[in-house]
Amino acid sequence: MTTQTELGWSTEQSNSASVDLDTRPTSDIVGILLAADAGVAAAVAAVATAITAATDLIVETISSGGVVHYVGSGTSGRMGVLDAVELWPTFRVDDSRVRAHLAGGAGAMTQAVEGAEDDVEAGAALVRAAGDRDLIIGLAASGRTPFVGGALAEARARGLGTVLVSTNPSAPLAELADVAILPDTGPEVLTGSTRLKSATAQKMVLNAMSTASMVRLGKTYSNLMIDMVPSNAKLRARSLRMLRQGSGASEDAAAAALDAAQGSVRVALVSLLAGVDATVAGRALESNPPDAHRPGDPSGIRTAVADLKGTR
CATH class of the missing domain: 3.40.50.10490 (Glucose-6-phosphate isomerase like protein; domain 1)
Incomplete structure (x- = not known):
């Protein structure tokens, strides 16, 4: 042995x-x-x-x-x-x-x-x-x-x-x-x-x-880190780029949405995709929290947007 x-x-x-x-x-x-x-x-x-x-x-x-x-x-x-x-x-x-x-x-x-x-x-x-x-x-x-x-x-x-x-x-x-x-x-x-x-x-x-x-566990949307902590200038720039990639919005619109969402990429993304303000977007996300067992949408982003647009 x-x-x-x-x-x-x-x-x-x-x-x-x-x-x-x-x-x-x-x-x-x-x-x-x-x-x-x-x-x-x-x-x-x-x-x-x-x-x-x-x-x-x-x-x-x-x-x-x-x-x-x-x-x-x-x-x-x-x-x-x-x-x-x-x-x-x-x-x-x-x-x-x-x-x-x-x-x-x-x-x-x-x-x-x-x-x-x-x-x-x-x-x-x-x-x-x-x-x-x-x-x-x-x-x-x-x-x-x-x-x-x-x-x-x-x-x-x-x-x-x-x-x-x-x-x-x-x-x-x-x-x-x-x-x-x-x-x-x-x-x-x-x-x-x-x-x-x-x-x-x-x-x-x-x-x-x-x-x-x-x-x-719903910490991403597509291949974007939507729960990333934008703790410095580089990461804020990354957050803005993710919002533009995820929504197709302009840089100015993405920046305004991120500020209104107090730095939350998740809230800002729903706001941009659904055309609503940060408060409404936040409430929709509260109703559709991340769920690993939600088919095709663990983050809840797509479902929240669909609810706001009335397409679900």
Whole structure:
């Protein structure tokens, strides 16, 4: 049997393409690294069915008022933190809906905390504090991190939904997951350095899951980020461009609608599409809130406009 000290899983194996890496010129080293990365997308695409299943769990969790918890350590955990914190500026979704837990706490984001990933009890404790409708997503390149294992085991004991994201196709923790997402990225260019292909794969998985979930939850209209937070000049300009793209309105009309809607692209868009003021548009949206189960219109924008125009 392979032991922890033998490190027998795929990301810990030697990559034959890079055994002489330190003897190569810079151009060769860069080429080897980029060539290795080129195969990551295919590895992630091969597990699209599992990503879809996990995405549906996220949608149902948030729709029912639950919280999605990313749980990880080291690079894997940092990928979870990165994904979670980007949801607010992009979709106005904060940690009341998606929350990241990094072994060793927030300080471990910038400096390694020794032994944190081996703390089974710490992983279990954070899940004991979770709600009854919550979903636990474990992030572990090796698929065996004790901190993540403690969280998944406690989630299973409580009957909570569980997902594992790992780049070890034989991940032992997969048995604790309702959905196991296991892209096979193979040996790293630097043996065991999962900040490379493995981290790229995990970031791709998280990008796909969270973005698809937000689309399903009505946080977009067409391919526009209608719940984006326009917190600076660049983002206000992006908001105006989205309004013009979504409605066909002029820049002046879009700016006036955005101001009247107090910065809400969602309200401004309905106002422009239906030809009503922001107050009326806001009321129509209140009657047609985002709903992942509304066919063809999860955002409620189309339905609100149809109601205002009397075409539904």
